[in-house]
Amino acid sequence: MNDADFLLWVRGPGMIIAVAVFVFGVLVRFLEMWLLGKNVDLAEPKGAAFGAGVRTMFTRSAPCGEEMCDGGFVLFSSWAFHIAFVLIFLFLAPHILFLKSILGFGWPALPKALMTILAIIGIISMVALLVHRFFHAVRNFLGKTVDYVAWTATFLPLLTGYLAAHSPLFGYSMSLALHILSFEIFIVLIPFTKLMHMFTVWVARYINGAAFGRKGVAV
Amino acid sequence: MTTSLAQGVNALVDVIDRPIAAFFNSCVHCGFCAEACLFYTETGDPRYTPIYKVEPLRKVWKQHFTVWGKFLHALGLSKPLTIEELREWEPLVYDACTLCGRCSAVCPLGNDVTYMIRKLREGMVAAGVAPEGLKGAAYRSLTIGSPMKITLQTLKATMRDAEQQTGLTIPLDKEGAELMLILSSNEIGLYPEILPAIARIFDKAGVSWTLCSTAFEATNAGIQIGSSDVARTLVQRIVDGAEKLKVKTVISPECGHAYTALRWDGPNLIGRPFPFKVLHITEFLDQLRAAGKLKTSGHESERMTYHDPCQIARRGGVVDAPRNLIDMIADNYVEMEETGIANWCCGGGGGVSSIERADPLRRKVFSKKKSQLDAIKVTTVVTACANCRHMIEEGIEDNKMNVKVVSLTEMLAQHV
Numbered sequence: 009m010n011d012a013d014f015l016l017w018v019r020g021p022g023m024i025i026a027v028a029v030f031v032f033g034v035l036v037r038f039l040e041m042w043l044l045g046k047n048v049d050l051a052e053p054k055g056a057a058f059g060a061g062v063r064t065m066f067t068r069s070a071p072c073g074e075e076m077c078d079g080g081f082v083l084f085s086s087w088a089f090h091i092a093f094v095l096i097f098l099f100l101a102p103h104i105l106f107l108k109s110i111l112g113f114g115w116p117a118l119p120k121a122l123m124t125i126l127a128i129i130g131i132i133s134m135v136a137l138l139v140h141r142f143f144h145a146v147r148n149f150l151g152k153t154v155d156y157v158a159w160t161a162t163f164l165p166l167l168t169g170y171l172a173a174h175s176p177l178f179g180y181s182m183s184l185a186l187h188i189l190s191f192e193i194f195i196v197l198i199p200f201t202k203l204m205h206m207f208t209v210w211v212a213r214y215i216n217g218a219a220f221g222r223k224g225v226a227v
Numbered sequence: 228m229t230t231s232l233a234q235g236v237n238a239l240v241d242v243i244d245r246p247i248a249a250f251f252n253s254c255v256h257c258g259f260c261a262e263a264c265l266f267y268t269e270t271g272d273p274r275y276t277p278i279y280k281v282e283p284l285r286k287v288w289k290q291h292f293t294v295w296g297k298f299l300h301a302l303g304l305s306k307p308l309t310i311e312e313l314r315e316w317e318p319l320v321y322d323a324c325t326l327c328g329r330c331s332a333v334c335p336l337g338n339d340v341t342y343m344i345r346k347l348r349e350g351m352v353a354a355g356v357a358p359e360g361l362k363g364a365a366y367r368s369l370t371i372g373s374p375m376k377i378t379l380q381t382l383k384a385t386m387r388d389a390e391q392q393t394g395l396t397i398p399l400d401k402e403g404a405e406l407m408l409i410l411s412s413n414e415i416g417l418y419p420e421i422l423p424a425i426a427r428i429f430d431k432a433g434v435s436w437t438l439c440s441t442a443f444e445a446t447n448a449g450i451q452i453g454s455s456d457v458a459r460t461l462v463q464r465i466v467d468g469a470e471k472l473k474v475k476t477v478i479s480p481e482c483g484h485a486y487t488a489l490r491w492d493g494p495n496l497i498g499r500p501f502p503f504k505v506l507h508i509t510e511f512l513d514q515l516r517a518a519g520k521l522k523t524s525g526h527e528s529e530r531m532t533y534h535d536p537c538q539i540a541r542r543g544g545v546v547d548a549p550r551n552l553i554d555m556i557a558d559n560y561v562e563m564e565e566t567g568i569a570n571w572c573c574g575g576g577g578g579v580s581s582i583e584r585a586d587p588l589r590r591k592v593f594s595k596k597k598s599q600l601d602a603i604k605v606t607t608v609v610t611a612c613a614n615c616r617h618m619i620e621e622g623i624e625d626n627k628m629n630v631k632v633v634s635l636t637e638m639l640a641q642h643v
Contacts, residue, residue: 036294041248044292050494052504054544064337071259071335082257083335146258149273155256200295205336208252213337215246220332223491224544225568227332 011178015185018192026192033199034207041208046215053222060221061214068213068227082140082147085133092130093166096123100169120173127170134163158201164190232310235354239287242346248292250338251285254278260330260340265571266323269592277330277340280319283308284347313356320347321358322585326451326484326577327537332568341542348453357452360581364448365457372464373444374581375412382443385415389423395430397422400472401437406511407474407503408436409445409465409489411482413613421481421613424640428512431643432520436478442468445480447488451578458488459496465489469503476504478511481634483538483576483612490543507539508636509611513548516555523555523642530559532605533635534596534619535570536612549611549635556642563599571595575618593622600630611635 009017070083097103101117108114138159141147168187176183198204220227258276261267266275273279286308289296299305324344331339351357364374371378386397398404414421429436442465449458469477479486490505506514515521533553539545546567553560565571574592579585596619600608608630610616619632 037252040293041245041252044243044245044248046245047495050498050500051491052494052500068335068337071333082259086257086335144258145271146261146267146273146276147256150256150258150276150279152256158255202252202255205253205255208249209336212246212249212253215249216331216334216337216339219246219339219342223542225332225541225546227541227568 011181011185015181015188018185018188022189022192026196030195030198033196034204037199037204038207041211049222051222054224055221055226057218057222060226061216061218064217064220064227065210065213068217082137085137085140088133089130089137089162089166092126092133093162096126096130096166096169099123124170124174127166127173130166131163131170134159134166154201157197158203161190161194161197161201161203165194229310231353231355232308232313235310235313235350235356236287236308238353239284239347239350240291242349243284243288243292246339247284247288247343247346250336250340250343251288253336254338255336257335259333259335260338263329263333264324265327265329265574265592265595266588269594270588274319275323277324277344278338280316280324281340281343281347283312283316284343284350286312287350310354310356313351313354317351317356317358318584320344320351321361321577322579322582322588324577325537325572325574325579326542327572328542329537329569329572332541345450345453349455352452352454358578358582358584360583361448361452361578364578364581365452365454368444368446368448368461369457373412373415374446374448375416377412377415377444379440379443382410382415382438382440385419385422386438388419389426392423393426393430395426397426398437400440401435402472404437404472404474405435406437406476406478407439407442407469407472408478408480409439409443409485410480411445411485411613413446413482413617414480415443417617418613418634418637420637421634424634424637425508427640428515428521428636428643431522432515434515437472437474439468439472441471445482445485445489447485448578448581450484450488450492451581455496458492462489462493462496466493466497466501469501474503476506476511477501479505479507481508481611481613481616481636483536483543483614484578486543486545487538507543507545507548507611509539509549509552510545512636512639513551516551521555521639521643523639525556525642526558527556527607527638528558529607530561530603530605531557531607531609532561532563532600532603533566534563534573534608534610534615535567536610536615537570537572537576539611540570541568549609552635552639553609556639561603561605563603565599571599573615573618574622575614580614580618589618590622590625593618593625596622597626597628600628606630608632609635609638 099118100123104114168190172183172187261276264277290300328341331341368374447461486507494500574589616632623630
């Protein structure tokens with residue numbers, strides 16, 4: 009298989025397999041969570057659960073208000089790479105073309121220079137977070153193999169994408185193919201790793217906020 | 228699998244629900260919860276990271292409720308939970324967690340770790356892996372009626388003392404009274420001055436109230452040890468007493484977990500809403516204030532602060548009421564830096580104060596409260612939980628601090 013064949017494979021059968029595993033896997037993970045159910049709370053509420061739950065879905069992105077903890081570097085770096093990852097995925101012109109081929113519609117792209125800056129921010133912040141994890145007592149202690157697998161799976165699309173766009177080490181076709189492959193690995197691993205949090209975090213935050221909200225507590 | 232382990236695992240399987248699955252699915256091991264836990268901040272030991280404390284629960288969830296976990300288990304790539312693991316985690320789950328809820332309020336992913344620890348305790352206690360101090364408290368609650376062996380005779384003696392001090396009649400089993408007051412063991416056994424204080428306030432405000440001879444104990448050791456069966460029995464006693472006397476409201480006393488047990492867990496434990504309201508004593512007193520029925524005279528000039536009991540404030544939503552009351556009589560009030568729903572625990576909630584083995588750790592982590600109090604240079608700490616009061620008094624004594632701890636209700640009673 010030469011570079012062109014490999015590119016064709018990752019764009020074709022590889023992508024179909026990856027998307028199928030991703031969709032089926034996420035569906036299974038969501039169902040196995042959802043079907044567990046939740047008891048109805050019979051205690052008389054003191055506040056509105058729904059509004060508090062929805063509020064917490066967003067406010068918990070900045071959890072260290074109310075003098076509760078020192079977010080600092082980790083919070084800032086986490087925002088940086090999450091925002092960079094999402095913006096690049098959604099607003100880089102070639103990505104929009106790819107998504108248009110699936111969805112049937114597209115949207116305006118953001119300037120390539122901005123995408124480059126975001127990619128560099130994403131790469132630097134992810135490396136910084138990894139180094140920090142190695143040296144932080146709690147984060148190093150908590151870290152498991154799957155955490156590092158998830159980090160790698162997230163980092164590679166950023167890195168390979170940047171390289172494909174700016175300095176294709178293995179020729180453009182192979183660099184692009186490796187980038188697409190890294191993305192496929194990323195989405196395949198979502199249902200099997202903590203990357204699943206991209207979906208379940210909204211459920212968890214809602215449940216948390218609603219539970220506090222019923223008691224009249226805004227967190 | 229041993230019988231006790233099987234019972235523990237079965238109990239865990241029973242309590243695992245959608246919230247727990249959502250929380251485990253979401254955790255990215257960011258470690259923010261550690262910074263919210265005084266057992267970590269005051270020791271620096273990463274084993275006290277809240278999410279680490281629920282590792283046995285995570286293991287059962289993964290192996291029993293995820294396809295991937297079942298697959299790995301079938302291939303022998305993941306080991307089942309062992310009784311040794313539960314024993315290893317016992318000090319983390321009981322000695323080093325006051326169920327204060329601070330981690331739950333901080334987690335960026337939204338994980339209610341306190342909810343998970345409460346559920347994990349269900350499995351621990353079913354497996355017989357729980358501290359002797361809490362087992363004893365639960366046993367005495369079921370057999371004698373109180374974790375501190377407070378009997379009806381003890382209560383009656385306290386009532387007599389209160390009547391002699393106040394010249395008032397302390398009502399017992401008065402059917403049709405508006406309110407039924409319950410008291411914690413600490414308040415009857417350790418701080419009996421609370422009853423005359425309440426009697427004075429209620430008398431001045433013209434409140435129709437009663438104690439109940441079959442439902443006077445508010446402390447719920449079942450919530451602390453993590454046994455819903457025990458907790459349900461203890462809540463049912465109060466519900467039966469309140470229904471027998473046909474009261475409209477039950478007043479939960481100055482006790483954090485008593486409030487959580489009755490107000491928030493109670494209806495869920497017995498499987499139906501209560502036909503009466505449950506109010507914390509400070510909530511009720513604040514209602515009297517708002518209605519103009521609570522008149523005070525004179526002021527406290529000492530520099531004072533209020534320690535929020537975790538179960539009353541962060542886990543209970545009662546933050547403004549005590550401050551409204553203090554504002555009536557305090558001239559020199561100051562807040563701690565982290566206060567209200569952001570408060571730091573006294574270190575002895577969640578049953579920790581009943582675990583003898585945990586004493587050195589509990590006394591060590593008091594350093595958080597000490598640093599908070601030192602920073603604002605107060606001479607008086609007001610609180611609304613007898614257990615917090617006891618823990619802070621011990622901490623003050625240990626650290627030779629020049630601070631006294633007073634009950635909010637008692638302080639208020641001196642001004643009515």
